[in-house]
Amino acid sequence: MDTHAPDTAAAEPRSRRALFASLIAAGTAAAVPALAGRASAADDAATTTTAPPHRASADTAIVNSLIAREASMVSTYVAAVAAVSGDDKAALLTIHGHHVAYVESLSAFLGTEAATTSGTPLALTTTGGYSAIAAQLAAHEKATEQAHIDGLSRIQGLDAAGLVASIITVVARHRAALLVSSGADASAL
Amino acid sequence: MTTQKISRRTLISQGGALAAAGVVLAACGSESSGLARVGLAPSTTALPEAHVSDVVLLRTAQSVENLAVAALTDPVMGKGNSATKAAIEVFVAGHRANLTALAPLVAERGGTGFDKPNTRMMKNYVAGAVALIEDSDQQEADVIAFAHALEGVVAATYQAFVSWTSEPALRAAMMSLAVKPSYYAVALAQMVSPGSKGISPGVDEAGNPVVSALPTKYGSLASFEATIGKVTEAGARTVVSMETPSLNSLEY
Known part of the structure; x- marks a missing residue:
């Protein structure tokens, strides 16, 4: 072997x-x-569709304009609250608190890019009692609602869009609450 | 017979080459687990791929508006008082106006309109609520409670869709349609808690939360509840909890 x-x-x-x-x-x-x-x-x-961005730098100016509008609403409600009492005051204070929260949340969203604004009060005649004041505030709420919808149509980022959308539904409620609580019926909405 | 001695070096060399070849073959293999199958295992049919597009969201919005019209025009919703009936007529007209506004938005994007109530929401929420109100001994109050929750969920549907919608202009168009249901929810809340006292959230003497026009600072995407129906022997009533459409209730 x-x-x-x-x-x-x-x-x-x-x-x-x-x-x-x-x-x-x-x-x-x-x-x-x-x-x-x-x-x-x-x-x-x-090959898939590009998802919308969560944040977009182009949204800063739009959100800042909404902060300015909300700050004006805050100043306007300060004047309105001083002119009423009791349940009426409590109701307007609630809505005032909402607008304060919107200024804060929109500013927090932008961080250091948020513009500081004192908020110029909108036109308001504080005589005539709650119904007269509520009718004027309802008109301002309607304009604010429209400002947010206009802003939303140009906002690219999903985060800002979601925040603004959550404000719109409650601003709409503000208007309806002011009108209905001062005697208007559903057909006025 | 000839035997070959294999040195350690040859073994390592050839073993390494074999291992490398194995890696190449494994990488070329499929993802199949290759597990043996025991017993009967019928083949499965994959679900059709469903893409949540802007058209799907618009069709679902149509289905939710149709749902509101169908629910509010149900004969049982005529059990309210004359003021409630008049208000509900306004709400139905508002939802029909929203449907008119939605139709071109769908068509412009090449979609086909959806002219029926949302299938799943109709089955899960409205059908049960209508039966409960029919059987209730507090029908007037139940009509308001159910309509209040319904308007809330319609408005919230548009809000929820904003984060799914790709076109900014369409997000705004949808939110402009959320405005009316938001108004109507307040009008109904004011039927329960009227005047400025009913604007802010609060509690009654027993500590239970009362219906208010402004329950939250931001639009809620949580459930919208209506406590309706006959009081049970235990003293409780049924809570119908409605939520905005999700992936299983979109109209694809």
Whole structure:
């Protein structure tokens, strides 16, 4: 029986360095299909519709204009609250508090880019009692509602849009509450 | 017979090459788990892919407006007093006006209008509420309570859709349609708690929250509840809890 004991050093002149090189080459080859798969997935993603951004720098000016409008509403309600009493005062204080919250939340959204504004009061005659004042405030609420809707039509970012939308439904409620609580019926809405 | 001695170096070299080949083959393989299957396992049919587009949201808005019209014109909603009936007529006209406004928005985007009430909301909310009011011994109050929750959920639907809508102009168009249901919810709240006293949230003598025109600072996307129906032996009444449409109640 012949036994063949090859001289491995001579027959297999592969060094440890060559071994590592072949393993690295094999690893690279193994990675190619996986990378190719990822590349094709990226191609698929590129064909889908681009999602709207969560934040957009172009929204800053729009949100700042809404802050100015809300600040004016706050100043207007300060004057209105001083002219009424009892349940009427409590109701107007509630709405005043909402507008204060809107100034704060919109300003917080912009952070350092939020413009500071003292809020110029809107036209308001504080005589004539709650009904007369409520009717004027309802008109201001309607204009504020429209300002938010106009702003929303230009806002690109989803975060700002969601915040403004959540304000619109309650500003609309302000108007209706002021009208109905001072005697208007549903057909006036 | 010839035997070959394999040196350690050859073993490592060939073993490494074999392992590398294995990695290449594994990478080329499919994602299939390859697990053996035992017993009967019928093949499954994948659900059709559903994409939430602006048209889907508009069609769903139509379905919710149709739902409001269907619910408010149900004969049981005529159980209120004359003031409630007159108000409900105004609300129905408002929802029909919103439907008129929605139709071109759908058509402009190549969609087909949806002229039926939201299937799932009709089944889950309205059908049950109508039956409860029919059976109730407080029908006048129940009509107001249910309509109040209904108007709240219609307004909230538009608000909820803003974060799903891709076009900014369409978000604004939708929110302009949320205004009327918001007004109507207040008008109904004022039927329960009238005057300026009913504007702010509060509690009654027993400490229970009262219906108010302005229950929250920001538009809520939580459930809108109506406590309606006959009082049970335990002294409780049914709470119908309505939510804005979700992925399983959109009209694709």
